[in-house]
Structures are given as structure tokens and as C-alpha cells.
Amino acid sequence: MSQHTTEPAPAPGQPASGPPTSALDLAEEFLDRSTPLSRIRNVLHRYPAISPAIVLVIAVIVFGLLNDRFLNPANLSLITQQVAVVGTLAVAQTLVILTAGIDLSVGAAMVLSSMVIAQTSVNQGVPAVLALLLGLIVGLAAGALNGVLVTRLKLPPFIVTLGTLSIFVALTLLYSGGATVRGGEMPELLTWTGSTFDIGGVNFTVGVLLMLLLYVAIALILSKTAWGRHVYAVGDDPEAARLAGISVNRVLMSVYLTAGAILALAAWIQIGRTNAASPNAGAELNLDSITAVVIGGTSLFGGRGTVWGTLLGALIVGVFRNGLSLAGLDVLWQTFAVGVLIIVAVSVDQWIRKVRK
Amino acid sequence: MTIATPAGAATETRTPVLQARRLVKTFGRVVGLDGVSLELYPGEVLAVIGDNGAGKSTLIKCLTGAYVPDEGEIFLDGQPVHFKRPQDARAAGIETVYQNLAVSPALDVASNLFLGREVRMKGILGSVFRVVDQKGMRKQAREQLTSLGISTLQDVTVPVENLSGGQRQAVAVARAAAFGSKVVVLDEPTAALGVRESNQVLELVKRLRDQGIPVILISHNMPHVFEVADRIHIQRLGKRAATITPESHSMTDAVAIMTGASQA
Numbered sequence: 001m002s003q004h005t006t007e008p009a010p011a012p013g014q015p016a017s018g019p020p021t022s023a024l025d026l027a028e029e030f031l032d033r034s035t036p037l038s039r040i041r042n043v044l045h046r047y048p049a050i051s052p053a054i055v056l057v058i059a060v061i062v063f064g065l066l067n068d069r070f071l072n073p074a075n076l077s078l079i080t081q082q083v084a085v086v087g088t089l090a091v092a093q094t095l096v097i098l099t100a101g102i103d104l105s106v107g108a109a110m111v112l113s114s115m116v117i118a119q120t121s122v123n124q125g126v127p128a129v130l131a132l133l134l135g136l137i138v139g140l141a142a143g144a145l146n147g148v149l150v151t152r153l154k155l156p157p158f159i160v161t162l163g164t165l166s167i168f169v170a171l172t173l174l175y176s177g178g179a180t181v182r183g184g185e186m187p188e189l190l191t192w193t194g195s196t197f198d199i200g201g202v203n204f205t206v207g208v209l210l211m212l213l214l215y216v217a218i219a220l221i222l223s224k225t226a227w228g229r230h231v232y233a234v235g236d237d238p239e240a241a242r243l244a245g246i247s248v249n250r251v252l253m254s255v256y257l258t259a260g261a262i263l264a265l266a267a268w269i270q271i272g273r274t275n276a277a278s279p280n281a282g283a284e285l286n287l288d289s290i291t292a293v294v295i296g297g298t299s300l301f302g303g304r305g306t307v308w309g310t311l312l313g314a315l316i317v318g319v320f321r322n323g324l325s326l327a328g329l330d331v332l333w334q335t336f337a338v339g340v341l342i343i344v345a346v347s348v349d350q351w352i353r354k355v356r357k
Numbered sequence: 358m359t360i361a362t363p364a365g366a367a368t369e370t371r372t373p374v375l376q377a378r379r380l381v382k383t384f385g386r387v388v389g390l391d392g393v394s395l396e397l398y399p400g401e402v403l404a405v406i407g408d409n410g411a412g413k414s415t416l417i418k419c420l421t422g423a424y425v426p427d428e429g430e431i432f433l434d435g436q437p438v439h440f441k442r443p444q445d446a447r448a449a450g451i452e453t454v455y456q457n458l459a460v461s462p463a464l465d466v467a468s469n470l471f472l473g474r475e476v477r478m479k480g481i482l483g484s485v486f487r488v489v490d491q492k493g494m495r496k497q498a499r500e501q502l503t504s505l506g507i508s509t510l511q512d513v514t515v516p517v518e519n520l521s522g523g524q525r526q527a528v529a530v531a532r533a534a535a536f537g538s539k540v541v542v543l544d545e546p547t548a549a550l551g552v553r554e555s556n557q558v559l560e561l562v563k564r565l566r567d568q569g570i571p572v573i574l575i576s577h578n579m580p581h582v583f584e585v586a587d588r589i590h591i592q593r594l595g596k597r598a599a600t601i602t603p604e605s606h607s608m609t610d611a612v613a614i615m616t617g618a619s620q621a
Contacts, residue, residue, distance in 0.1 A: 224486075224488045224491075225486075225487045226475035226489050227487070229464060229468055229475065229489070232463060233461040233472055237459075237460075237461055237462065240459040240460055240461050241461065241472070243443070243455060244459065244461075244473040245447065245473035245474070246473045
């Protein structure tokens with residue numbers, strides 16, 4: 001007869017447990033035996049957006065000291081505009097990564113959507129609102145394709161979106177013939193996202209405002225609705241979610257469809273920001289959106305993170321790129337710095353995940 | 358095959374809450390269950406023990422909808438039921454706490470208790486915007502934990518991954534007992550726990566019974582089984598070898614029946 005009262009290997013789906021608590025007295029379990037370092041780790045674990053917030057504040061102070069022009073309202077405005085498209089795409093990316101997936105195709109699908117918006121409007125004379133609607137349909141179709149492949153064929157999201165990335169890039173070039181549509185030819189509504197308004201001496205574009213509204217909406221949905229909890233639960237432990245009665249496939253499908261709708265919004269913002277729709281734009285956006293999410297403290301293992309962290313992550317990348325170029329460094333050092341940021345962010349995530357009582 | 362009943366005639370006259378009659382389940386040429394019957398009476402803890410491969414898991418999976426038996430019938434409150442999926446069994450009031458716990462580590466205690474059954478706010482916030490009633494769920498979660506005497510878990514906003522193994526088990530059990538369930542099935546609830554935590558879980562099992570919820574407890578651990586069970590169903594080679602009580606038989610007897618060294 002076997003006695004199972006010793007500490008066996010942790011059950012699947014549970015993180016490895018720390019020191020055995022079995023021998024501890026009931027009260028002792030709640031005594032604060034933590035070191036300052038582990039206390040910091042506990043706080044970071046509970047509020048994953050804190051570390052990117054600290055990084056952002058330090059970066060702004062350092063770059064502000066390095067160059068007077070950095071904190072200039074015009075420059076700050078420029079940073080927000082540079083961040084708007086990646087920041088929007090990163091919301092879609094956050095949703096997918098929260099389910100322990102990844103979307104390598106989000107930028108390519110956005111470019112396809114923006115080309116459809118611009119070309120149907122300019123070449124086929126489709127009314128602007130309808131053109132935007134077509135862009136939305138393209139986004140939803142891209143999301144649906146990814147979602148179906150992930151949920152029905154049970155393929156890993158990495159492989160699915162690596163494939164659809166190529167498909168969307170090819171479709172974009174086939175459809176557009178490689179030609180850029182300039183903003184001047186488009187109806188005003190399509191470039192409206194690039195128009196500016198003034199708040200306290202800082203210029204904001206409509207695109208930036210739309211991005212911020214999207215963050216508020218998705219943050220509320222994730223924290224206040226059952227769907228939001230289910231997204232976290234599915235990313236955390238799909239088997240546990242299924243046993244709790246959640247339809248894992250439906251949640252995944254809805255996440256990819258939402259990502260599709262968001263990338264269509266990003267397409268509109270992109271047209272306004274660059275005042276053009278170019279089939280060659282946005283090759284770097286797939287990875288940049290992942291960078292923003294990762295630096296923002298969302299775990300690639302799923303189930304952990306917030307969109308606010310992602311916004312901070314996108315701003316950090318924007319601030320570093322802008323600050324380093326103002327400091328007169330070669331553009332390549334910006335890319336170098338972003339690489340270092342990613343590795344540091346993931347290391348911090350790993351360290352935080354080791355948290356125990 | 359002998360079926361010893363604990364309180365004699367008193368038990369037999371009651372209708373079982375959950376009853377299985379001559380369940381058969383085969384996997385190809387392997388016979389998992391060979392005509393097994395089981396009765397769970399109101400307000401009792403029924404332990405199911407048996408060696409590996411004796412058909413414990415298969416029996417439980419048939420009762421909780423994870424498997425569909427090839428033959429035999431299952432009755433809940435005297436009514437025949439046919440479960441095709443685990444969700445069917447749950448909808449009928451049979452809640453299972455799985456060995457791997459099935460909790461979401463990153464979600465807090467209250468969210469886990471209500472996972473998949475979130476309560477929405479009243480009015481337009483809930484109906485149109487589908488906002489969940491976080492405050493209400495936390496209050497209910499606290500009440501549920503208190504009623505089960507889980508005093509070490511009063512902060513329901515703590516992520517489950519910050520809890521000890523015993524506390525996680527408590528969360529899983531509390532969830533199973535939370536929604537007007539008729540039967541709670543616990544699959545090896547103490548297998549991954551230390552001594553003190555095991556005792557807490559056993560206390561919890563007794564408290565469930567005291568609240569009138571009958572419990573089926575699958576376990577390898579004889580001392581635990583003999584501590585909490587009212588009756589013990591012994592599986593052997595796909596059949597019910599005996600149903601005994603801790604009073605009628607000793608642990609050694611139970612092991613002997615389980616291994617086939619003696620008949621009940």
C-alpha cells in the first residue's frame with residue numbers, strides 16, 4: 001500500500017511549488033518571512049505593469065536630461081504619433097498573447113486592410129465609409145482565418161500566423177500591384193485619423209485619441225466582463241478552463257476575430273499617420289507589436305498581463321527610438337537598444353514568475 | 358460478493374442520491390468495468406478504493422460524464438440519467454474535483470469560484486455591457502468559504518497561484534460545493550498534499566457531508582479513507598469486490614479484499 005502523504009512532483013498545470021509548507025504551523029504560513037527582494041517580486045507579480053512604468057519614467061527623465069528638446073511639447077506629440085499604429089496593433093497582439101498564442105501576421109494583415117481601404121476608395125470610387133467597412137471585413141476575415149486554423153486544425157498559433165504572414169504579404173502585393181496610394185487622392189475621412197487637435201500646447205492626432213479609446217475599452221472588457229476572465233483562464237490553463245465549463249475554442253475564435261477588428265482600426269490610423277497607403281509599409285510592425293507587449297510585462301506563456309502594460313511597452317519603444325536619435329546616435333543603436341529591452345523584459349518576467357509565498 | 362450496509366436496514370430503505378447499476382465499459386478487448394453497481398446515499402461519504410487498473414477511474418468517469426458506459430444504467434435521485442459530456446453531469450448537479458485541480462492560477466480566488474458561471478451586474482450594465490458583479494461574487498465567495506470553515510482563505514482577491522496546495526484544493530472543493538450541487542466527487546484530493554494540508558482537506562470533506570452534500574472520495578490512502586468514509590466501495594479487476602464500512606472491517610481487511618488475498 002502506497003502512502004501519498006509525501007511531497008510528490010507537482011500536478012501538471014501547476015507551477016513547481018516552493019518549499020514544502022506541510023510542516024509549517026498554520027499561523028506561520030502567514031508570517032512575513034520574505035526578504036525585501038521577494039517582496040518587490042510579489043508586488044511586480046501582482047501588478048505586472050509596474051516595471052514598464054518605472055522603465056518609462058526613468059527613460060523620460062534620462063532622455064530629458066540628455067537633450068532639452070526631448071521634453072518639448074512638439075517632440076512629445078511626435079512620439080505619441082509614432083506610437084499610435086504599433087500601439088493599436090499591440091492591443092490585438094496582447095489579446096492573442098494572453099491566450100498563450102502569438103500573431104506574427106497582425107502587421108501584414110493590417111497593410112492588406114489599409115490597401116483595400118485606399119484602393120477601393122480611390123480606384124473603384126467606393127464611398128469612404130464603405131471602404132472602411134471593407135477594411136474591417138478584411139481584418140475580420142484575416143482574424144477568422146487564423147482563428148479557424150488554430151481552433152479547428154489545432155495548429156500552434158506560431159505556425160499558423162507564420163503561414164498567414166506570407167499569405168497576407170503576397171495578397172497585398174498581388175492586390176495592390178505594388179503601388180502606393182497617396183493621401184491627397186483619398187477622401188478626407190480616410191486621412192482624418194492624421195488630423196490634429198491641441199490639448200495644453202501638445203498636438204494630438206485623432207489616431208492617437210482612437211488608440212487611447214481602444215485601450216480604455218479593451219482594458220474595461222478584460223477586467224469587467226466574463227469574457228475577459230475567460231481570456232485569461234484559457235491562456236492560463238486551457239484544460240482547467242474547459243473543465244470549468246468554458247468553451248475554449250469559442251474564446252480563442254473570439255480573440256482572433258477581435259484582433260482582426262483592431263488591426264482594421266490600425267489600418268485606418270496608419271493611413272492617417274503616413275498620409276498614404278503603401279504595400280511596403282509595416283513590415284516591421286508584426287515584431288514591433290510583440291515587442292511592445294513583451295516589454296509591457298505580458299507573459300508569452302499566457303494568462304498574465306494587461307493592455308496598460310502594453311501601452312507602456314509601446315511608449316517605451318517610442319521614447320527610446322526618439323530619445324536615442326535626439327541624442328545623436330546612429331539609427332542602428334535604436335534597434336540595438338530595443339533588442340536589449342526585449343531580453344531584459346523577458347528575463348524580468350521569468351524572475352517574477354518564480355514567485356512563491 | 359457481499360454488500361455490507363452500515364446502519365443495516367435504515368440505509369437500504371432510503372433512495373440513493375446516485376446509483377449505478379451493472380455498468381459495463383470496455384476499451385477494445387480490455388474490460389474496464391464488468392457490471393459494476395454503486396450506491397451513494399444522502400449525507401454520506403462513500404470512498405472508492407482499488408488497486409491500479411481495478412476500474413476506479415473508469416467507474417468515476419462514467420458517473421461524471423467523461424465516459425459513456427456501454428451497458429448499465431445511472432440514476433440520479435431515482436431518475437435515469439444519460440451523460441454524454443462532463444458538462445451534462447455538472448448541469449445535473451454532479452460536481453467533480455479533478456486530481457489536477459483545474460483551477461486557473463493567475464485568477465483570484467473569487468474569480469476561480471465563479472469561473473464559467475460569472476454573475477453579471479443588474480440592469481443595463483449587466484445586460485448590455487455584460488459587466489460582472491465583482492463585489493457580489495467576492496461577497497458570495499467569502500460566505501461560501503466561511504460556511505465550509507475555510508478560515509485561512511479570507512482574502513478572496515489573492516491569485517490562486519499564491520496559495521499552498523491545500524488551499525488550492527480548498528478552492529476547488531469550495532467551487533464544487535458552491536452551486537447547489539447534489540453530489541461532489543473528489544478524485545485523489547490528498548495525493549499531492551502534505552500531512553497538515555491533507556487533514557484540512559479531510560475536515561472539509563466531513564463538513565461537506567455535515568452540510569448534507571454526499572461525497573464520493575477516490576483515494577489510495579487507507580488512513581484517509583478510514584478516517585472520513587461512511588462506507589467503502591472496493592473495486593477489484595473491473596468488479597465491485599465488496600462494500601464495507603470502517604466499523605465492519607479493518608484496513609488490513611480492506612487491503613486484502615483489494616488485492617484479492619481474501620474475500621469480504
